[in-house]
Amino acid sequence: MSDDERPGELEAGKDTKPAAGPLAGKLCLVAGASRGVGRGIALALGEAGATVIATGRSTRFGYRTEGRSETIEDTVEDINSAGGDAHPYICDHTDTRALQDLATWLLRQHAAPDVVVCSVWSGNEGFDGSRYADGSSWGAPFWQRSLDGLERVLETGAYPYFATLRALVPLMAKRGDGLIVAVGFDGEGEFLGDAWYDLGKTTLRRASAIAAHELVPTGITALHLSPGHVATERVVQAGHADSASETPLYTGRAVAALAADADVSRFSGKSLFVGDLAADYDFTDTGGGQPPRFRINQQD
DSSP, X not given: OOSSXXXXXXXXXXXXXXXXXXXXXXXXXXXXXXXXXXXXXXXXXXXXXXXXXXXXXXXXXXXXXXXXXXXXXXXXXXXXXXXXXEEEEEOOTTOHHHHXXXXXXXXXXXXXXXXXXXXXXXXTTTOOSSBOTTXXXXXXXXXXXXXXXXXXXXXXXXXXXXXXXXXXXHHHHTTTOOEEEXXXXXXXXXXXSSHHHHHHHHHHHHHHHHHHHHTXXXXXXEEEEEOOSBOOHHHHHXXXXXXXXXXXXXXXHHHHHHHTOTXXXXXXXXXXXXXXXXXXXXXXXXXXXXXXXXXXXXXX
C-alpha cells in the first residue's frame, strides 16, 4: 500500500506556471501523488508542461489513508488550475490486478508513459512523530518492537516499485526509451535512525539498481532519487517543519530537470541527490533558495 499517495497543503498554484515548457508533449505518471513528495513531483511536472497522471489510494469519493484530507483529485485540481494538464487515477500500487487495469486505461485513454515516478511509501502510516501505531518509538532497537513495522516497510518500498514497473515497463519498452524514478532516501552508508525505516529505504535503492541493470536492453533509464528532510504534510502536522530542509516541490523540480535531459541515461542505476541536481541543473525551491545535499549527520 502507498503512503505518500495523497496531496496536502503546499499552496501549489502560487508557485506553478501554465502548461508550456521543456516537458510539453510528455506523459508522466506519478505513483503516490496525493500528498508529500509525490504531490510535489506531480506539481513540478505539470509546471514543466507535462501531462500528469496522478495515482494513489486516497480519493474524495472513497478511501482516504488514515482519514487524512488529501486526495489525488486535489493534486490534479492544483495542476489544472495553474494551466497544466493532469488526470487522477485511483490505484493501490500493491494490487497487481489494479496495476494491469491502470496499464490498460493508459493505452486506451493516453499512451505509454514517457516518465514513471514511484513515490509510494506507507511505512509511516500511524506514526505521530514519535511513536508508530503498534506503540513502538522511532529508533527503538529491533528486538524491542513488533515485526508488523518490518512487514509494512518491506511491502511499501521495493514491492510496489517492482509491481508498478512490471505493469508499465512492457508499454514503455515498445517505444525503446523512457525514465523511471524511484523516490527514496540514501543515507550514504549511515544508519537512518530506525531499523525498519532503514531497511525499507535501503531495499528500494537496491531495487532501483537492479531494475536499471535489467532494463538496459529496453533503452529505459532507471535511477534512484534522494530528497532531503522534506516539509511534507505529515512532517508539518508532527511539528517538525522547522527542521525540514526543503519543500516537496524541490524534489519535483529535480525530476522535471531529469525528465528534460536528453542525456539522462548516463545516470541509469545511480542514486542521485536533489541538492546536487539543483546545483547542476540550476533550479530552486519555492522560496528561491537552493538547499544543498542533505546528510544524516549534517550540523544545523
